[in-house]
Amino acid sequence: MIAGIALGAWIVFGAPHDWHGGKALGRLALWLGCVGMISGSARLIFFDTSQDGSGARNEEA
Numbered sequence: 001m002i003a004g005i006a007l008g009a010w011i012v013f014g015a016p017h018d019w020h021g022g023k024a025l026g027r028l029a030l031w032l033g034c035v036g037m038i039s040g041s042a043r044l045i046f047f048d049t050s051q052d053g054s055g056a057r058n059e060e061a
Helices: 002-014 022-045
Strands: none
Touching (some): 002 022
């Protein structure tokens, strides 16, 4: 997660903004990879253990 956040911060603040053409598409692909890394690691950390397809936990009172 930290690597994804660090790479995303570099893309926003440190990557050269004068990239055009293929380099700009590569930068977009890097950004999408960062988003995937962050969301994937969050799913690994906070996994859902429910067995039903609704995603909500069954709480019986």
